[in-house]
Amino acid sequence: MKGRPLIPFAVIAIIGLLLITVLSFVGLNQREAMQEDAEGxxxxxxxxxxxxxxxxxxxxxxxxxxxxxxxxxxxxxxxLTNLDLSEEEIVHVIINGQGAMPAMPLDEIEADAIAQYLLSLNE
Ligand code: HEC
Incomplete structure (x- = not known):
């Protein structure tokens, strides 16, 4: 009972410490990822x-x-490369439709980005 059990104990202690270190790094990384998600x-x-x-x-x-x-x-x-519409008017057509054109399932920010793109073609 002298000396012998000490080595396995030390080994277990080292493995335990290593596990704790590794797991806490994994946890930190996950927390960062979750914070990034929450930040948008x-x-x-x-x-x-x-x-x-x-x-x-x-x-x-x-x-x-x-x-x-x-x-x-x-x-x-x-x-659409020869329009005589303002950005707001194009957004309105995209979101609400016009005549035979159905309303598009896009939000205002998306519609506005498309309007800016169309206006860049119309320059
Ligand atoms: C289902 C077919 C269809 C789709 C999909 C469609 N359009 Fe149209 N669009 C039309 C038709 C047809 C008209 C003509 C409507 C009218 O004035 O009677 C039109 C008209 C327009 C006009 C007005 C043009 C003008 O001079 O008055 C704009 C701007 C426009 N579309 C943009 C878009 C954009 C941007 C998208 C994609 C997000 C899109 N459309 C998707 C069929 C479509």
Whole structure:
């Protein structure tokens, strides 16, 4: 009973300490990730785009080309590269629809980004 049990005890103690250290680092990383989520990189709604024109182009490619043509110069719907509308008017058409065009399931920020993109084509 002298000396012998001491070595396994030391080994267990070291393993335990290592586990605690490793687990607390894992926990810290998870906490940082959760904080980032709460700060808006995850769950929260987008409030603005870093680059509205680029984001608008991407959404237009997804939502508008079916009716307005691959280059948005018109197909079933009219040419969008030669508009005489303000940013607000374009947002209004996207959100509410107009005539044969249905309202798009986009929020105001998304619609505004698309409007900025369309206006960049109209310059
Ligand atoms: C289902 C087909 C369809 C889709 C999808 C569609 N449009 Fe249209 N759009 C139309 C039609 C048809 C008109 C003409 C409406 C009218 O005035 O009678 C129109 C008109 C418009 C106008 C007004 C043009 C003007 O001179 O008055 C804008 C701006 C516009 N669309 C933008 C968009 C944008 C941006 C998207 C994508 C977010 C989109 N549309 C998606 C069919 C569509």
């Amino acid at each position: 990189n995850g769950g929260e709604e987008v409030t603005e785009f870093d680059d509205p024109v680029a984001a608008g182009e991407e959404m237009a490619q997804q939502s508008c080309i079916g009716c307005h043509g691959g280059d948005l110069t018109g197909a079933g719907g009219p040419d």
